[in-house]
Amino acid sequence: MEKQTAFIDGSRLMIEAAVQAGAEVFVGYPITPANLLYAYSSRRFPIVLPAPDEITTLQWMSGFSAAGRFPVTATSYPGLALMIESIGMAFMMELPMVIMLVQRLGPATGTATCGAQGDLSLLHGINSGGQPIPTLCPSNLDDCYILAAESVRLAVRLRCPVFLLSSKEMVMTLQSYDLSRLEPIERVPREYYSGSEAYLPYAAGADGVPPFLPVGGTGHQVRLTASTHERNASLQHSTPEALENTRRLRFKTEHNLHDYTLYEYDKRESDTLLFSFGITAAAAREAAASLEKRGRPISLLVAKTLFPVPTEYLRIMEGYSRVIIAEENQGGQYREILFGKNGRNGVSGVNGIGRLISPNEIEAEVDK
Amino acid sequence: MSQGFLSTENLPFCAGCGHGLIARSIEKALQRLEHLTPLDLVVVTDIGCIGIIDKQFNAHTVHGLHGRSVALATGISMGLSNPRKKILVLLGDGGATIGLHHIIEAAHRNIDMTVIVHNNMLYGMTGGQPSGLTPCGFKTSTMPEGRPDSGMDLVKMVHGIGAAYARRIIAAGDVTDALEEALRVRGFSLIEAVELCPSYGVKFNPGRKLPEITEGAGLAPVLLRNESVEPFHTTVRDNTESLLNDVPVPAVEFGHKLSGKVSIILAGSAGEGVQSTAELLAQAAISCGLHVTKKGSYPVTVGVGFSLAEVIFSTEEIHYTGITGIDAALVTSVEGRDKALARLEKMKSGTIYIDSALYAPGSGAEMVIRDYRAPLGARSASLLCAAHFVKRSGFMPLEALLRALSSSRAGKAVDTDKLEQAVCELEREGGAK
Known part of the structure; x- marks a missing residue:
């Protein structure tokens, strides 16, 4: 196919892909650097609503999701902070939705126009109880398109909120990009409970995911709740059935993780593995190519599924005496999630804040 | 009552609590609405004593976060966008306080729903603390001298912002007529039902009666309407144009002398x-x-x-x-x-x-x-x-x-x-x- 090179940003691809995949409602509250996502959504989504704040955003989204319409929003840390209780609610009610989180430099309002990869520790522990919320992280424009659609599919598949995690430069930097690479995306089918027996909204099969049914239909009563509950959604303090349901919420994302462990692994004959994700993966790719050119090839692992943490990453890392983890934050948040405070012999990080991690810094770490 | 909207008359509230009285009136009011079945009704609740009523409904029920029920119900109402469905929100004065802006937003947009604020003038589930709707002079566990300033007039607020229907009633006797009227409104209707919590309200305010408390605080029963306001309608655009269609794709028609x-x-x-x-x-x-x-x-x-x-x-x-x-x-x-x-x-x-x-x-x-x-x-x-x-x-x-x-x-x-x-x-x- 003939090349069709255009000059575009990741926001455009994310919104286009999400809509093609079946996302229907964008609830927006403006925040830098996520505004382009809102702007594109206002042109492309079938339903677009301006919310008065981020708590309302998540509540409206949950209502739409309960009514069977797939919602999306885009925000950055200050907005996320307001959303967290409601994200927990949507997770507990098991409502499909996508939250596009664009990282910027914190803490607090920090620097709105400066990118970062500083929200990983927060996302890792976002639920009281520690249940991970599936989080996908695009590493280039191809991923912006593919993973936005995948996040919609995953939210429906797992019946839960999904984060699409990026950072300022991933969604705002314009790049020449060959549009002929983009395959049309199939709309994610919504399959609803169609049994004749009473619908138990939290009765799951072996995969831990209960069938979904929107509220408002005349076939079955639907109950949804954010409180600890049994399979029929009846609120319970801590009955064995209710606690089993709470355990299932963790089980369903981890048990099905093999379905959505997404990464690129470029293996070389080398003792060194370079690991990165998101915007820093671009620098990692350039560093790896440059090292190869000068006769010092290294393996490269670009993670695209960040949470739940795929244990496959650790298994791959076991094969290397040196592992270098590059991420744009202070102290290496994902490195700490993988290896704890003690770290591991041979594991080091390339970190920084307030600027992109450069290929030169990564090469320098490899050359040490 | 198995064919009714409530599955039982045994409601989980203290003896003498207005919540039970209101619930029985809700049942009667819903029965009066023509062609409405339990599965045409979505009941949205949140945290607080009234929030645990969802279990007793034969309708669809959604039980969310403290004070967020109106926002959650707004999403459901906009998502269903179906005038044959009723969205009923039941919350307390505590929920109305923490989620006040959700109520204002829904009233302003005239979202199609009925909100019943069970105002027993305190937080009953957590020990009887004052809320934003506690009236002047009313005593609570953490304000035993009584509230020194005035409580918020929720009915006046939602009317002022454009709600189709806003009404304050005293929850005594049968309140079916008022609830029926609110439920028949197309758009946003709110009932503030003032009650006396039998556990904390009576304890801290012995001998006081509801009419005297509300009138003394300037919060007497009232009905305020905004006539001819249209309910919110969800606009759905089919076939919006792909974002890839309007991006310029320059033809490669020039050479370059760049290396690297x-x-x-x-x-x-x-x-x-x-x-x-x-x-x-x-x-x-x-x-x-x-x-x-x-x-x-x-x-x-x-x-x-x-x-x-x-x-x-x-x-x-x-x-x-x-x-x-x-x-x-x-x-x-x-x-x-x-x-x-x-x-x-x-x-x-x-x-x-x-x-x-x-x-x-x-x-x-x-x-x-x-x-x-x-x-x-x-x-x-x-x-x-x-x-x-x-x-x-x-x-x-x-x-x-x-x-x-x-x-x-x-x-x-x-x-x-x-x-x-x-x-x-x-x-x-x-x-x-």
Whole structure:
């Protein structure tokens, strides 16, 4: 196919892909650097609503999701902070939705126009109880398109909120990009409970995911709740059935993780593995190519599924005496999630804040 | 009552609590609505004593976060967008306090739902603390002297913001008629039902009666309507156009003389075309078969101050979009120069194209000093400087930039002939200083 090179940003691809995949409602509250996502959504989504704040955003989204319409929003840390209780609610009610989180430099309002990869520790522990919320992280424009659609599919598949995690430069930097690479995306089918027996909204099969049914239909009563509950959604303090349901919420994302462990692994004959994700993966790719050119090839692992943490990453890392983890934050948040405070012999990080991690810094770490 | 909206008459409330009385009236009011079955009703609740009633309903039930039930119900109402369905929100005065702006928002948009605020004037589930709707003089566990100031008049507020129907009632006896009237409203209706909590309200306010408490606090029963307000309607646009359809795809019709990569920065002021010029350079580069990236940087108040853009041109695919070494800097205003100064001073090679009115930074770069602001005006200073850079560096033809300009919106404002002529004059002005 003939090349069709255009000059575009990741926001455009994310919104286009999400809509093609079946996302229907964008609830927006403006925040830098996520505004382009809102702007594109206002042109492309079938339903677009301006919310008065981020708590309302998540509540409206949950209502739409309960009514069977797939919602999306885009925000950055200050907005996320307001959303967290409601994200927990949507997770507990098991409502499909996508939250596009664009990282910027914190803490607090920090620097709105400066990118970062500083929200990983927060996302890792976002639920009281520690249940991970599936989080996908695009590493280039191809991923912006593919993973936005995948996040919609995953939210429906797992019946839960999904984060699409990026950072300022991933969604705002314009790049020449060959549009002929983009395959049309199939709309994610919504399959609803169609049994004749009473619908138990939290009765799951072996995969831990209960069938979904929107509220408002005349076939079955639907109950949804954010409180600890049994399979029929009846609120319970801590009955064995209710606690089993709470355990299932963790089980369903981890048990099905093999379905959505997404990464690129470029293996070389080398003792060194370079690991990165998101915007820093671009620098990692350039560093790896440059090292190869000068006769010092290294393996490269670009993670695209960040949470739940795929244990496959650790298994791959076991094969290397040196592992270098590059991420744009202070102290290496994902490195700490993988290896704890003690770290591991041979594991080091390339970190920084307030600027992109450069290929030169990564090469320098490899050359040490 | 198994065919009714409530599955049982045994409700989980304390003896003498108004919640039970209201619930029984809700049942009767719903029964009076023609053609409404339990599965046409969505009951939305949140935290607080009234919140645990969802279990008793044969309707769809959604039990959410403290005070967020109205926002959650707003999403459900907008999502279903079906006048045959009833959305009923049951919350307490505590929930109405923490979620006040959700109520105001829903009332303002006249979202189709009925909200019943069970105002027992305190937080019953947590020990009887005062809420925003606790009236003046009413005693609570943490305010045993009584509330010194006035409680909020929720009914007046939602009426003021545009709700179709807002009413305060005393929850005594049978309140079916009032509830039926509210449930028949198309759009947003709210009932504030004032009750006395038998556990804490009576304990801290012995002997006091509801009419005396409410009237004394200026919160007597009232009905306020806004006539002829339309309920919110969810607009659904089918077949919106793909975002990939309106992106320019420049044909590759020019060659280039680039080997490797060139990184430039454009440093100017807001309103002087820095960002649009950077994008034109990119479109031109694509028409020469090059890879290109562009990043913008400007203050959060986008209309004033500096405006910086970074552009990378490359013969290879670009992964890392940061700039490590600047090959050329196009500096067209004081604000741009000051913002980029540290980076300009670090340049050991490359070229700085700078407006002649500006103090040139000390640097190892070659300096090209011209008047970029006067020939076509300040608004085109960045464009003229970029065109001069293209012409002088020669890595892509000026014609590519002119073509990109003429096919852009900016092209309508700038005469490409004049631009080309101005570039030629700048070139004639002589060599580098």
